[in-house]
Amino acid sequence: SAPSPATQKPLYLCSPFVEAALVKGNFKTIVMLPKYVDIMEWVAVNILFSCEYTVFDFFQNLNMFYGVISECCTQQSCPTMAAGPTLNYTWINQDRKSVQLPAPTYIDYVMTWVQNLLDDENTFPTKSGQDFPASFPSTIKHVYRQLLRVFAHIYHAHYPQILHLRSEPHFNSLFAHFLAFGREYELLDIKDVRGPPNAPAVGIGALWERWKEMGILES
Amino acid sequence: SAQSSKPADYVYFDRTTAAFSDDAVPRAKAAQLKLEHYYKVAVDAAIERNTRRVELERRLQTDTMLSDERKQRQLMQHGKKESTFLRLRRTKLGLDDFRTVKVIGKGAFGEVRLVQKTDTGKIYAMKTLKKEEMLKKDQLAHVRAERDVLAESNSHWVVQLFYSFQDPSYLYLIMEFLPGGDLMTMLIKYDTFSEDVTRFYMAECVLAIEAVHSLGFIHRDIKPDNILIDKDGHIKLSDFGLSTGFHKNHDSSYYQRLLDQANGAVSPTSAAQAARNSVMVNAINLTMTSKDQIATWKANRRKLAYSTVGTPDYIAPEIFLQQGYGNECDWWSLGAIMFECLVGYPPFCSETTHETYQKIIHWQYHLVIPDDVHLSREAEDMIRRLITSTDRRLNVEQIKNHPFFYGVDWSAIRQIDAPFVPRLRSITDTSYFPVEDLDQAGTDDTAGADTNDSSKDLAFLGYTFKRFTISNGA
Numbered sequence: 244s245a246p247s248p249a250t251q252k253p254l255y256l257c258s259p260f261v262e263a264a265l266v267k268g269n270f271k272t273i274v275m276l277p278k279y280v281d282i283m284e285w286v287a288v289n290i291l292f293s294c295e296y297t298v299f300d301f302f303q304n305l306n307m308f309y310g311v312i313s314e315c316c317t318q319q320s321c322p323t324m325a326a327g328p329t330l331n332y333t334w335i336n337q338d339r340k341s342v343q344l345p346a347p348t349y350i351d352y353v354m355t356w357v358q359n360l361l362d363d364e365n366t367f368p369t370k371s372g373q374d375f376p377a378s379f380p381s382t383i384k385h386v387y388r389q390l391l392r393v394f395a396h397i398y399h400a401h402y403p404q405i406l407h408l409r410s411e412p413h414f415n416s417l418f419a420h421f422l423a424f425g426r427e428y429e430l431l432d433i434k435d436v437r438g439p440p441n442a443p444a445v446g447i448g449a450l451w452e453r454w455k456e457m458g459i460l461e462s
Numbered sequence: 463s464a465q466s467s468k469p470a471d472y473v474y475f476d477r478t479t480a481a482f483s484d485d486a487v488p489r490a491k492a493a494q495l496k497l498e499h500y501y502k503v504a505v506d507a508a509i510e511r512n513t514r515r516v517e518l519e520r521r522l523q524t525d526t527m528l529s530d531e532r533k534q535r536q537l538m539q540h541g542k543k544e545s546t547f548l549r550l551r552r553t554k555l556g557l558d559d560f561r562t563v564k565v566i567g568k569g570a571f572g573e574v575r576l577v578q579k580t581d582t583g584k585i586y587a588m589k590t591l592k593k594e595e596m597l598k599k600d601q602l603a604h605v606r607a608e609r610d611v612l613a614e615s616n617s618h619w620v621v622q623l624f625y626s627f628q629d630p631s632y633l634y635l636i637m638e639f640l641p642g643g644d645l646m647t648m649l650i651k652y653d654t655f656s657e658d659v660t661r662f663y664m665a666e667c668v669l670a671i672e673a674v675h676s677l678g679f680i681h682r683d684i685k686p687d688n689i690l691i692d693k694d695g696h697i698k699l700s701d702f703g704l705s706t707g708f709h710k711n712h713d714s715s716y717y718q719r720l721l722d723q724a725n726g727a728v729s730p731t732s733a734a735q736a737a738r739n740s741v742m743v744n745a746i747n748l749t750m751t752s753k754d755q756i757a758t759w760k761a762n763r764r765k766l767a768y769s770t771v772g773t774p775d776y777i778a779p780e781i782f783l784q785q786g787y788g789n790e791c792d793w794w795s796l797g798a799i800m801f802e803c804l805v806g807y808p809p810f811c812s813e814t815t816h817e818t819y820q821k822i823i824h825w826q827y828h829l830v831i832p833d834d835v836h837l838s839r840e841a842e843d844m845i846r847r848l849i850t851s852t853d854r855r856l857n858v859e860q861i862k863n864h865p866f867f868y869g870v871d872w873s874a875i876r877q878i879d880a881p882f883v884p885r886l887r888s889i890t891d892t893s894y895f896p897v898e899d900l901d902q903a904g905t906d907d908t909a910g911a912d913t914n915d916s917s918k919d920l921a922f923l924g925y926t927f928k929r930f931t932i933s934n935g936a
């Protein structure tokens with residue numbers, strides 16, 4: 244049968260999957276800066292990887308979900324870090340050249356880089372009395388942008404697998420939380436999420452707009 | 463019809479896991495469970511943090527003596543404290559951070575050691591629990607209960623828990639160290655106590671049990687070995703291994719379900735779900751009306767619990783009879799301990815546990831105060847009104863007003879001098895513990911402890927804890 248307009252649309256934008264959510268309600272409850280609390284500590288605790296089992300953060304949660312579908316993300320299936328029909332993220336290599344990498348390689352680089360940062364006491368101090376470095380906000384933004392790309396690739400290339408594994412309510416909520424948090428603390432530039440301002444939004448940019456229309460995210 | 467109400471972009475998707483490796487399905491389930499747990503914790507933390515702030519703001523608002531400047535300073539301090547707490551949550555504590563001084567006790571799943579935190583030099587008691595043993599004996603729910611009681615209480619009647627953490631083989635509880643040993647050791651040493659001394663310990667136990675009950679827990683296993691003595695000779699309760707708090711997580715079957723789900727066992731609900739196009743989840747709600755939520759949550763913990771456990775000497779008959787019971791079972795235990803303090807042995811002690819069970823169930827025929835022991839009328843009456851059927855057993859107010867406790871100042875008992883004050887030569891003095899009887903070799907039997915399996919780790923989700931007390935920060 245000829246593909247209808249509805250099936251050309253990515254599955255994650257279609258009903259009922261676009262509405263699927265583990266967490267209902269306004270993310271403000273857990274995203275909002277607690278009154279009087281040091282903003283640096285607040286941002287660090289939410290993004291930071293912790294070896295403890297109770298403190299899960301975006302990095303670890305995303306890593307966990309990627310780990311589940313990684314068997315489907317291979318050099319063959321994903322020769323580029325694609326996030327839309329014409330959107331391919333490139334990696335800046337040591338010579339400051341942007342290069343195309345297969346998605347699993349790209350994601351491995353991202354995750355390893357973030358993990359190393361998180362383990363670095365100078366970037367993420369855990370000892371009491373130790374201050375955050377001045378570069379902390381820009382480092383965090385950098386981390387955030389790369390994690391966004393990993394989400395974007397999973398949505399674009401692996402959403403059917405998420406559906407097969409019945410994980411879409413969970414994955415959607417994790418991503419919605421990630422977006423809400425990123426916007427609240429200005430860790431995400433709109434153009435990174437949405438794409439160029441004068442073109443129609445693609446990939447997760449379209450999802451972001453849809454969620455705003457639905458009231459899941461604030462504009 | 464339902465069909466026509468579907469949006470234009472409604473898509474049916476045939477779900478199948480056929481293309482995945484055997485590993486992927488349980489891993490996906492585990493990821494989902496972990497994420498659910500993550501959001502539950504995050505919401506709870508937000509509610510708690512909010513409650514702490516609102517309480518402080520309310521207190522400052524009603525305080526007319528304090529200047530605005532001092533109020534502002536207090537709010538800033540509060541923010542600092544919360545920030546430090548956030549950092550504390552990220553601090554990775556492990557076995558390496560503690561040095562063993564001595565093994566001071568042994569239990570069913572591990573041991574209790576006197577340890578020193580290497581960076582601060584502070585002394586703690588560390589309880590080690592072997593995960594494998596706990597899974598085998600289905601004790602997980604119980605330990606979770608213990609952790610929760612210790613963690614939730616700020617009561618000086620309950621041993622404080624400062625940290626807990628885990629590695630693949632063990633769970634660790636870092637508690638305050640009570641250098642005075644326990645009441646059992648004391649009873650072994652003195653055989654019996656005078657009525658005055660007994661009155662002191664019983665009065666403190668009454669307050670301690672009352673404190674546990676007001677936290678919403680039933681101890682169920684109060685016995686002389688769980689009554690610990692602090693450096694001033696006052697008591698604190700430990701070992702909540704058997705207490706029930708009615709959290710969902712305290713239900714053993716809850717963990718079994720987690721493990722089954724992770725192992726891909728199909729439950730009836732997921733079979734029904736398989737036929738659906740959309741996935742049903744128990745959504746976590748972010749809207750908080752904190753007061754109502756806390757109230758319902760607390761009320762839910764007060765339901766009845768059923769199960770049979772433990773060393774029977776001090777356990778109330780209704781627990782064995784499995785008809786459900788309330789917190790009055792702890793007052794029976796207190797009666798049995800009081801009997802032991804005055805007579806020298808517990809009322810139903812026998813050669814075998816079976817015989818003890820029998821005697822407890824038919825307590826009317828077996829509660830006998832021996833002829834050669836002379837008790838005051840008040841003391842005997844107190845015992846007989848605790849070791850009795852549930853409908854005749856005294857409640858906490860009646861106990862406090864009983865003539866046996868005549869003259870006790872209930873509001874100041876922790877401030878008066880205790881009858882026995884431990885004489886300690888140092889902060890690591892263990893002379894009140896039977897350390898010679900314990901194997902000091904250590905438990906480095908980590909080899910062969912095959913608990914690296916991720917599905918097993920799921921059972922220990924939410925175990926790790928750090929206390930909200932800045933002074934204890936690393």
Ligand SMILES: Nc1ncnc2c1ncn2[C@@H]1O[C@H](COP(=O)(O)OP(=O)(O)OP(=O)(O)O)[C@@H](O)[C@H]1O
Nearest residue numbers: 567568569570571574587637638639640644687701
């Ligand atoms: N915080 C503490 N400070 C000092 N000593 C302690 C502390 N906690 C426990 N102990 C000692 O260790 C002994 C065993 O502890 P506990 O009863 O908690 O272990 P357990 O594993 O629960 O044993 P069981 O289940 O057999 O009662 C206690 O009787 C007491 O002597």
